[in-house]
Amino acid sequence: MEKAKISSIQFFLLLFMFELGTAVVVARGIEARKDSWLSILLGLSAGLILFLVYHRLFRYYPSLPLTAYARKIFGTYIGWVVGFMYTILFLYTSARNVREFSEVLITATMPEIPLLVVIVLFVLTICYVLLLGIEVFARTAEILGIFLIFVGIIGNLFVYVTGTVDPNNLKPVLEYGWKPVLETTFSPPLLVIFPFAEAIVFAMLFPYLNRAEVVKKAGLASLIVSGLILSYTAALNIAVLGVSEVERSPFPLLATVGKINFLEFIQRLDALVVITLLITVFFKAGIYLYASVTGMVDLFRLKNHRQMILPAGLILVFLSVGIAEDFAEHSQEGFTIFITYFSAPLLIVLPLVMLMIAFIRHRFTKQRN
Amino acid sequence: MSLIHSQKGNAAHQVFPFLFVSLSLGIGRFLGLKAGKVGILLVYVKALSYKGKAGVKLEMKKVWNKLRKKEKKPIEYTEETESNTNHQKLETNLEENIKNIQETLGYSADIIVRTFKIGSSSGQNAAVIFINGLVDKEHVGNFIIDKVMNDHRELNSSTAGTLFTGMKEQMITVAEVEETQEWNKTIQALVSGKTILLLNGWDQAMICPLKGGATRAISEPSSEQSIRGPQESFIESLHTNVAMVRRRIKSAHLRVESVKIGEITETEVTIMYLKGIANEKILTELKERLQKVKVDELIGSNTIEEWIRDGPRSVWPTIYNTQRPDVVVGELMEGRIAVLVDGTPNTLVLPATFIEFFQSAEDYYMHWSIASFLRMLRLLGISSTLFFPSFYIAFLSFHPDLIPTPLLISLAAQRQEVPFPLFIEVLLLELTFEFLREAGLRMPKQVGQAVSIVGALVLGEAAVSAGIVSSATVIIVAATAIASFTMSNHSMIDAVRILRFVMIILASSLGLYGIGLGLIVLIAHTSSLRSFGVPYLTPFAPLIFTDLKDTLIRVSKPFMSTRPRLIAQKKVSKTGNTDTLGPAPRDRQTQENHSQRDSNEY
Numbered sequence: 001m002e003k004a005k006i007s008s009i010q011f012f013l014l015l016f017m018f019e020l021g022t023a024v025v026v027a028r029g030i031e032a033r034k035d036s037w038l039s040i041l042l043g044l045s046a047g048l049i050l051f052l053v054y055h056r057l058f059r060y061y062p063s064l065p066l067t068a069y070a071r072k073i074f075g076t077y078i079g080w081v082v083g084f085m086y087t088i089l090f091l092y093t094s095a096r097n098v099r100e101f102s103e104v105l106i107t108a109t110m111p112e113i114p115l116l117v118v119i120v121l122f123v124l125t126i127c128y129v130l131l132l133g134i135e136v137f138a139r140t141a142e143i144l145g146i147f148l149i150f151v152g153i154i155g156n157l158f159v160y161v162t163g164t165v166d167p168n169n170l171k172p173v174l175e176y177g178w179k180p181v182l183e184t185t186f187s188p189p190l191l192v193i194f195p196f197a198e199a200i201v202f203a204m205l206f207p208y209l210n211r212a213e214v215v216k217k218a219g220l221a222s223l224i225v226s227g228l229i230l231s232y233t234a235a236l237n238i239a240v241l242g243v244s245e246v247e248r249s250p251f252p253l254l255a256t257v258g259k260i261n262f263l264e265f266i267q268r269l270d271a272l273v274v275i276t277l278l279i280t281v282f283f284k285a286g287i288y289l290y291a292s293v294t295g296m297v298d299l300f301r302l303k304n305h306r307q308m309i310l311p312a313g314l315i316l317v318f319l320s321v322g323i324a325e326d327f328a329e330h331s332q333e334g335f336t337i338f339i340t341y342f343s344a345p346l347l348i349v350l351p352l353v354m355l356m357i358a359f360i361r362h363r364f365t366k367q368r369n
Numbered sequence: 370m371s372l373i374h375s376q377k378g379n380a381a382h383q384v385f386p387f388l389f390v391s392l393s394l395g396i397g398r399f400l401g402l403k404a405g406k407v408g409i410l411l412v413y414v415k416a417l418s419y420k421g422k423a424g425v426k427l428e429m430k431k432v433w434n435k436l437r438k439k440e441k442k443p444i445e446y447t448e449e450t451e452s453n454t455n456h457q458k459l460e461t462n463l464e465e466n467i468k469n470i471q472e473t474l475g476y477s478a479d480i481i482v483r484t485f486k487i488g489s490s491s492g493q494n495a496a497v498i499f500i501n502g503l504v505d506k507e508h509v510g511n512f513i514i515d516k517v518m519n520d521h522r523e524l525n526s527s528t529a530g531t532l533f534t535g536m537k538e539q540m541i542t543v544a545e546v547e548e549t550q551e552w553n554k555t556i557q558a559l560v561s562g563k564t565i566l567l568l569n570g571w572d573q574a575m576i577c578p579l580k581g582g583a584t585r586a587i588s589e590p591s592s593e594q595s596i597r598g599p600q601e602s603f604i605e606s607l608h609t610n611v612a613m614v615r616r617r618i619k620s621a622h623l624r625v626e627s628v629k630i631g632e633i634t635e636t637e638v639t640i641m642y643l644k645g646i647a648n649e650k651i652l653t654e655l656k657e658r659l660q661k662v663k664v665d666e667l668i669g670s671n672t673i674e675e676w677i678r679d680g681p682r683s684v685w686p687t688i689y690n691t692q693r694p695d696v697v698v699g700e701l702m703e704g705r706i707a708v709l710v711d712g713t714p715n716t717l718v719l720p721a722t723f724i725e726f727f728q729s730a731e732d733y734y735m736h737w738s739i740a741s742f743l744r745m746l747r748l749l750g751i752s753s754t755l756f757f758p759s760f761y762i763a764f765l766s767f768h769p770d771l772i773p774t775p776l777l778i779s780l781a782a783q784r785q786e787v788p789f790p791l792f793i794e795v796l797l798l799e800l801t802f803e804f805l806r807e808a809g810l811r812m813p814k815q816v817g818q819a820v821s822i823v824g825a826l827v828l829g830e831a832a833v834s835a836g837i838v839s840s841a842t843v844i845i846v847a848a849t850a851i852a853s854f855t856m857s858n859h860s861m862i863d864a865v866r867i868l869r870f871v872m873i874i875l876a877s878s879l880g881l882y883g884i885g886l887g888l889i890v891l892i893a894h895t896s897s898l899r900s901f902g903v904p905y906l907t908p909f910a911p912l913i914f915t916d917l918k919d920t921l922i923r924v925s926k927p928f929m930s931t932r933p934r935l936i937a938q939k940k941v942s943k944t945g946n947t948d949t950l951g952p953a954p955r956d957r958q959t960q961e962n963h964s965q966r967d968s969n970e971y
Contacts, residue, residue: 136893136897139910140893271768274881
C-alpha cells in the first residue's frame with residue numbers, strides 16, 4: 001500500500017466521475033424505451049444497497065484492500081484466487097473503458113488516427129499520473145471534477161436555449177407498465193452493474209481515505225448525484241432525439257449535443273462531450289488500473305507499487321486493442337458475456353457471500369472473546 | 370520474489386507470478402528509465418539471458434546500481450584565501466598593522482589610510498582605514514578624526530588600553546561601535562564597507578559602520594505597477610529594503626534574521642517573518658535549505674531561488690518574487706516568509722501557491738467586485754495565452770467541421786494564399802513575436818521605437834499582404850501576446866510562454882485529443898508540486914473552502930477574517946469580524962437617519 005491520504009471531497013469527486021465514466025455517453029437502459037430514466041433510478045437504488053455491502057465489508061477490515069480481506073475471509077488459498085480474479089477483472093474493465101473511449105473519440109472527432117496511437121497515448125497519460133501517486137491523482141480529480149461540472153452546466157444551458165427539448169417525447173410514462181422497466185433493471189445485462197455496482201473497485205481505495213466515518217455518507221451522496229445525472233441525461237436524450245433515434249444511435253449524448261445551435265454560431269459542441277468523456281474515462285480507467293496494480297502488489301507481496309504501473313499499463317494497451325475486432329463486437333461482448341458471466345458473480349454474488357462469512361467470523365470471534 | 374517462490378502449493382503461483390514479476394522487473398524498470406540511458410537495454414538483456422534464474426535478480430541489481438550511481442569525485446579546493454592563514458590577532462604596533470592590512474588587500478588603490486596624532490597630551494599615533502566609495506567620508510572626518518584630533522582633555526593615558534577605552538567612551542561620536550582583536554573580523558569589516566580605527570600600542574581595532582557611498586534612490590516599481598497603492602519599490606540596498614518593510618509593520622513580532630551566503634562575495638541574506646503567524650515548520654525548513662546553499666557568488670535572488678526551490682525541474686515558479694514592499698507586508702501578514710538579498714530589489718516570498726501569482730497588489734486597493742473581475746480576467750488571459758494558438762491549430766487542421774460555417778469560410782479564404790502548413794505558420798509568427806519581445810527588452814531605449822515600427826510593419830502589413838501568413842494567424846498570435854501581459858508577475862508569464870509551444874506541438878500532432886491529454890498531464894504535474902510542504906494548488910486541490918475567498922474572487926476585506934490555513938499555522942483568525950459591520954444603532958433607532966421631510970410634501 002502506498003502512503004497516501006484521500007480527503008472525502010476527493011473521494012466524492014472520484015466516485016462521481018467514475019460513475020459518469022462511459023455510462024453518460026452510451027444509451028443505458030434503452031430497452032425500457034421511454035422509461036429508461038426510471039430503470040436507471042431503480043438501478044441506482046439497487047446500487048446503493050450494494051455500496052452498503054461493500055462499505056460494511058470495509059468496516060470489518062478498515063485497513064485492508066479488497067484482495068487482502070478476501071484472504072482473511074476465505075482463507076489464504078481460496079482468498080488468493082478470489083483476489084486474483086478481482087485483479088484481473090479490474091484490469092479487464094479498465095481495458096474495456098479505454099477501448100470504449102478510443103472508439104468514441106475516433107468516430108466522433110478524428111477518424112484518421114489509428115486506434116493504437118490513441119490508446120497508447122491515453123494509457124501513458126494514465127500511467128504518468130498514477131506514477132505521481134494516488135494523492136496527485138485525487139487532487140487532479142478535484143480540479144477536473146469542478147471543471148466538468150462547469151462544462152455540464154454550460155452544455156445543458158445551450159441545449160435548453162436551442163429549444164430542441166420536447167418533454168412530450170417522454171410521455172406517456174410507464175406506457176407498457178412496470179414490467180419492461182423492472183426487466184431492464186434486473187435481468188441481464190444488469191443495469192445495476194454498469195455503472196453502479198462497479199463502485200466495488202473503491203474497496204481497493206477505501207483504506208486511503210483520511211476519515212473512515214464519512215466514507216458511507218460521501219459514497220452514497222456521490223452515487224445518488226451521479227445516478228440522478230445519468231437518469232436525467234437519459235431523459236434529456238429522449239426528450240431531444242425521440243426514442244427511436246436514441247435506440248439507433250451508439251452514443252446518444254453526442255447526437256443530443258450535436259443538435260445545439262445557438263445564434264447560428266455556437267453549434268457542433270461534440271468536442272465538449274468528447275473532452276468530458278476524456279476526463280471521466282481517464283479517471284475511471286485510472287482507478288481501475290490503480291486498483292488492479294494494488295491487487296498485484298498485495299497478491300504477489302511486492303514492496304513497491306510504482307514498478308508495476310508501467311507493466312500493467314502495457315498489458316492494458318494490448319488488452320484494449322485485442323479485446324475485440326470492432327466496436328460492435330466489443331459492445332456485444334460487454335453486454336452479453338462480460339456482464340452476465342463475470343461482473344454479476346464478482347460484483348454482486350461474491351461480495352454478498354463475503355459479507356456473510358465475514359459477519360459469521362466476527363460473531364464467533366466476539367463470542368470467543 | 371522469494372516469497373512467491375516459497376509458496377509452491379498452488380498452481381497459480383507458478384504461472385502468474387512469472388508473468389507479472391518478469392514484466393514488472395524487466396519492462397517496468399526498463400520503461401521507467403530516463404531517456405538517454407538506452408544502453409541499459411543491452412546490458413539488461415544480457416543479464417537476463419546469461420545468468421541462471423537465481424542469479425538474475427542479483428545481477429540486475431548490480432547493473433542497475435552501476436547505472437544509477439555516477440561516481441562523484443569530491444571537488445578539492447587547493448587554494449586558500451591568504452587572509453586566513455597569516456594572522457590570527459592584531460599586532461600592537463600600528464605601522465605593522467597597517468602594513469599587514471595593505472599586504473592582505475594587495476595594496477589596493479581604493480584603500481585609504483589616514484594616520485594622525487590624537488589630540489590629548491600623549492600624542493599617540495592613530496589611523497583610520499576605510500575603502501573609498503563605500504564610506505561616508507564626511508562622517509569619518511566629523512565624527513572620528515575631528516573628535517580625536519581636536520580633543521585636548523586629559524584622558525587617563527597610563528596605558529594604550531585605557532586610552533583606547535577613553536577614546537571610545539568620550540571622544541568618538543559614532544552611534545554604533547564595535548571592538549575586536551580578531552584579524553579576520555577586522556578585514557571582513559573593512560571590505561564590507563566599515564571604517565577601522567587603530568591605535569598605536571594597542572592590539573584592538575574599533576569598527577565604526579559609517580557606510581555611505583552612492584545607492585539608487587527609492588523609485589517606482591518597474592514591473593508591478595499600481596495606481597492607487599504606494600508608489601515605491603525595493604532598491605538594491607538590503608538595509609533600506611528591510612527598513613521599508615519594518616516601517617509598515619510596527620510590531621515587536623516582526624523578526625529579521627540575517628545570514629551570509631557566498632564563499633567569496635559574502636552577500637547578506639535576510640529572512641523576515643512574523644513570529645506567531647509564520648509557520649515554524651516552514652521556517653525551519655527554509656533555514657535548513659539556506660544552510661545547504663554552497664556558492665562562491667550570490668548575485669541576485671535567483672541563485673537562492675534555484676537552490677532552495679521545490680520541483681527544480683518544473684517550469685512553474687514555486688517561489689514568489691516581488692519588488693513591492695507593500696506586497697511583502699501583505700504576504701508576511703498571511704504567514705509567509707520573505708527572503709531579502711543584498712544587491713537586488715527582487716525579494717523572494719515563500720511558500721508560494723499557484724493562485725498567488727494572479728493576486729496583484731492593485732487587487733487590494735480596489736473595490737472587491739472590480740478586483741475579482743480583474744483577477745478572473747487575468748486567469749482567462751493566462752489560459753488563452755496557453756491555449757489560444759493550440760486551439761486555433763487543432764480546430765483548423767483537425768476539426769474544421771466543428772467550426773461554424775461562415776467563420777470557416779472566411780478562415781479558409783484567408784489561408785488559400787499561404788504556402789505554409791498551419792503549424793509552421795503559427796510557429797513562425799510566435800517565434801517572430803518572441804524575437805520582438807526579447808529585442809524590445811534588451812535594446813537601448815532609443816532604438817526600441819525603431820524595433821516596434823519595423824516589427825509592426827513587417828508583421829502586421831507586409832507579411833499578410835505578401836501572402837506569407839494569414840491575417841487570422843496574426844490576430845491569434847497578437848491576441849495571445851496581449852493576453853499574456855495581463856499578468857504582473859513575470860515568472861508565471863515565462864512558464865506559460867514555454868508551455869504554449871508544447872501545447873502547439875501537441876495540438877498540431879493530435880488535435881483536441883492532444884490538448885486534452887496535455888491539459889490532464891499539466892494539471893496532474895501542477896498538483897504534484899509542493900512549495901515548502903504546501904501543495905501548490907491549494908486551496909483548489911486539496912479543496913479548502915474557507916481559503917477560497919481570496920482566489921477567483923476577492924471578497925470584501927471584513928469578510929477575510931482567516932489566514933490561509935496551510936501557510937499560517939498558529940493565529941488562524943485575524944482581528945475583526947463582520948459582526949460590527951455597518952453603522953452603530955442609534956438610541957432612537959433609525960428615526961434620526963431618515964430625512965426630515967414632511968409627509969405631505971411631494
